[in-house]
Amino acid sequence: MVAIIKTGHSIHSIFNYNENKVKQGVAECIGEGNYPMDVDKMSDTMKLNRFLKQAALNDNVKRNSVHISLNFDPSENYSNGKLMAIANSYMEKIGFREQPYLVYQHYDSAHPHIHITSIKVRADGSRIDMHNIGRNQSETARKEIEKSFGLVVAEGRRKNHNKELQPISIGKVKYGRIQSKKAISNVLSQVLTSYRYASLAELNAVLKQYNVLADRGNENSRIFKAKGLVYRILDDDGKSIGVPIKASDFYYTPTLKFLEKKFISNATTKTSDKSRIKNVIDKAFLRTKMSMTELVVxxxxxxxxTVFRKNAEGLLYGITYVDHTTKCVFNGSALGKEYSAKAIQDRCTSIRLVEQKTTDSNTEKSQNITFETPNSEIMATLFGSDFQNNKYVGSNTLMRQLAAILTESQQTANYIPNQLKGKKKKKKRRGQSDNQ
Known part of the structure; x- marks a missing residue:
């Protein structure tokens, strides 16, 4: 089981998010905690007012809403009764036993999961301190619940994951298929919490695989100057389509300020996972031939x-690697100079150049063999008396011609020059006349 805890400024946003899922038919409110009646007997207004009245007891608590998701292994399909028992146990162990809360089961993802909505203000008006609750109380609760309920253990499973599995089972967003905001939200809910990225470019390297883009606009735009952020749907060519949606419109407000905090925390936790990508790249370059396309495959x-970044002229200036096994994203230069865009291009080119140079070198060697000037007696014996007394020894042209003849890979019946053939025939006829 994996638990994710978020807090927010608006109880309305979190409540409406879950209730809208119910109306869309992809979620169900399966239970409640510390409400005067069962959920199936309450209207939406009654559910929400329970939160609002208790939260009003302390106006000083600005981030007064709590949104928790408990995520299970795809093989775990539990009944509503068991899911409620898990939710009740979890809320008790993290210190929310007396708080009002609603439990929703969502069906919009490949893995089973439930969402729990609650508030940070107690019935006496005091505030619940949630500092490090995820690292301390929640982590302890998770381990105890996994053991007591016989759940699949989350810790250590990443090492045994199939490397070829896709990071998340959601498909690419297709504009017009479903509501834009819902489609983008589905992608963000998976990517923002699962992957470790240290810049907007690294985050977009993941989001673009699902046709989503986090966009600040150009440097002269109003949204950029105001440090705003919008999310866009992309078509299959990577071009923006439809109306962009402001980050603040999503229930968990994935704004630039929110992301910048993630950048800092992720940068310190993902450094140990660099070696896997580097080893895979180095292993690929052990091949004798490698193009950029072959490397990507x-x-x-x-x-x-592998995500390439190109300028308006189509020139490659950056490269980003998304490791779906470790859920880490790295800019090429962050791995080392030899893994940057330019270095990867050079490494692919150098392999081809070395191969070409080797071929050219072999050809050159065969065409530039140095011959020592043969002894005139040897030349006469091989090619006739005209070579006696070094008559042709000084002829560079003829020496090159002889070199070409002797180094031919396949010699034919006509490999001897005509002038040499003539001398041999004449010698043969002299021998015949003497015998007569």
Whole structure:
């Protein structure tokens, strides 16, 4: 089981998010905690007012809403009764036993999961301190619940994952298929919490695989100057389509400020996972021939996507690696100089150049063999008396011609020059006349 805890400023946003899922038919409110009646007997207004009245007891608590998701292995399909028992146990163990909460089961993802909505203000008006609750109380609760309920253990499973599995089972967003905001939200809910990225470019390297883009606009735009952020749907050619949606419109507000905090925390936790990508790339370059396209295919087989960044003229200036096994994203230069865009291009080119140079070198060697000037007696014996007394020894042209003849890979019946053939025939006829 994996638990994710988020807090927010608006109880309305979190409540409406879950209730809208119910109306869309992809979620169900399966239970409640510390409500005066069962959920199936309450209207939406009654559910929400329970939160609002208790939260109003302390106006000083600005981030007063709590949104928790408990995520299970795809093989775990539990009844509503068991899911409620898990939710009740979890809320008790993290200190929310007396708080009002609603439990929703969502069906919009490949893995089973539930969402729990609650507030941070107690019935006496005091505030619940949630500092490090994820690292301390929640982590302890998770381990105890996994053991007591016989759940699939989350810790250590990443090492045993199939490297070829896709990171998330959601498909690419297709404009017009479903509501834009819902489609983008589905992608963000998976990517933002699962992957470790240290810049907007690294985050977009993942999001673009699902036809989503986090966009600040150009440097002269109003949204950029105001440090705003919008999310866009992309078509299959990577071009923006439809109306962009402001980050603040999503219930968990994945704004630039929110992302910048993630950048800092992720940068310190993902450094140990660099070696896997580097080893896979180095192994690929052990091949005698490698093009950029072949490299991309080889990395994909190892669960690593390669994202190229090009300028308006189509020139490559950046490369980003998305490792779906470790859920880490790295700019090429962050791995080392030899893994940057330019270095990868040079490494692919150098392999082809070395191969070409080797071929050219072999050809050159065969065409530039140095011959020592033969002894005149040897030349006369081989090619006739005209070579006696070094008559042709000084002729560079003839020496090159002889070199070409002797180094031919396949010699034919006509490999001897005509002038040499003539001398041999004449010698043969002299021998016949003497015998007569």
């Amino acid at each position: 080889l990395l994909e087989k190892e669960g690593i996507n």
